[in-house]
Amino acid sequence: MDTAHSTRPAPNRRPKYYDLNPANLPPPGIISIFHRVSGLVLFFPILPALIYVLGASLESEAGYREWRAFFAEPAVKFVMLGVTWAYAHHFFAGIRYLLLDVHVGIGKEPARASALVVLVLGVVATLIAGWCTW
Amino acid sequence: MHLVKAYTKNPVGAHYGLGDWLLQRLTAVVMVLFTVGFVVCLAWHKPGTYAEWKALFSGTFVRVTTALFFVALLYHAWIGMRDILMDYIKPTGLRLTLQSAVVVALLLYLIWIAQILWSR
Numbered sequence: 001m002d003t004a005h006s007t008r009p010a011p012n013r014r015p016k017y018y019d020l021n022p023a024n025l026p027p028p029g030i031i032s033i034f035h036r037v038s039g040l041v042l043f044f045p046i047l048p049a050l051i052y053v054l055g056a057s058l059e060s061e062a063g064y065r066e067w068r069a070f071f072a073e074p075a076v077k078f079v080m081l082g083v084t085w086a087y088a089h090h091f092f093a094g095i096r097y098l099l100l101d102v103h104v105g106i107g108k109e110p111a112r113a114s115a116l117v118v119l120v121l122g123v124v125a126t127l128i129a130g131w132c133t134w
Numbered sequence: 135m136h137l138v139k140a141y142t143k144n145p146v147g148a149h150y151g152l153g154d155w156l157l158q159r160l161t162a163v164v165m166v167l168f169t170v171g172f173v174v175c176l177a178w179h180k181p182g183t184y185a186e187w188k189a190l191f192s193g194t195f196v197r198v199t200t201a202l203f204f205v206a207l208l209y210h211a212w213i214g215m216r217d218i219l220m221d222y223i224k225p226t227g228l229r230l231t232l233q234s235a236v237v238v239a240l241l242l243y244l245i246w247i248a249q250i251l252w253s254r
Contacts, residue, residue, distance in 0.1 A: 065184070098163070
């Protein structure tokens with residue numbers, strides 16, 4: 001490269017193409033947006049619902065039985081799988097961020113690999129919870 | 135002259151960023167520890183009746199750690215919700231209103247949880 005001459009390089013006019021389709025995000029991007037969405041859903045409606053059920057189930061024997069019967073419904077169990085996944089995914093993705101903060105697995109390849117591990121762990125934890133409650 | 139002018143700008147904002155960043159991580163660690171402990175506790179005791187369920191939350195240790203978990207959770211949720219609102223809600227008035235609503239909700243949850251854990 002001859003940089004001695006001060007002729008500026010011709011501006012690159014080729015169009016830049018950013019693939020903004022969320023489905024084509026790399027794994028770290030996918031778990032990042034899932035982390036945010038699961039966090040939002042955990043704040044509302046899961047958090048107030050959880051506090052309400054905790055209170056109602058501890059309040060009285062009747063309340064306990066009522067909520068136990070409610071959570072025995074198959075449809076409710078399916079919803080609870082989603083709730084479990086939101087918590088589990090937020091949990092594992094958060095641990096990954098804590099590790100990245102202390103510079104563990106910060107390279108591109110390990111970061112991709114750990115993102116896939118987070119995705120798998122979230123699903124596995126949900127399946128285990130489903131297995132234990134079905 | 136332009137150098138002097140450049141230095142009159144505050145380049146680091148309101149100074150709460152690092153503290154919040156750190157607290158979001160500290161509260162996360164508290165919640166990880168509680169979550170693991172609570173899952174182990176549930177798997178160990180398998181509370182299957184109202185009496186057992188109530189007994190689980192009547193011990194001082196469980197009450198205090200559960201309260202600690204929720205305090206961590208509420209602070210963590212505040213930082214997370216504030217980040218989300220700052221990212222997507224551009225009009226300042228609306229954003230501050232929503233942020234205030236989040237703070238009020240979280241403070242009410244705190245009172246609610248204390249009442250649940252210590253009213254019996």
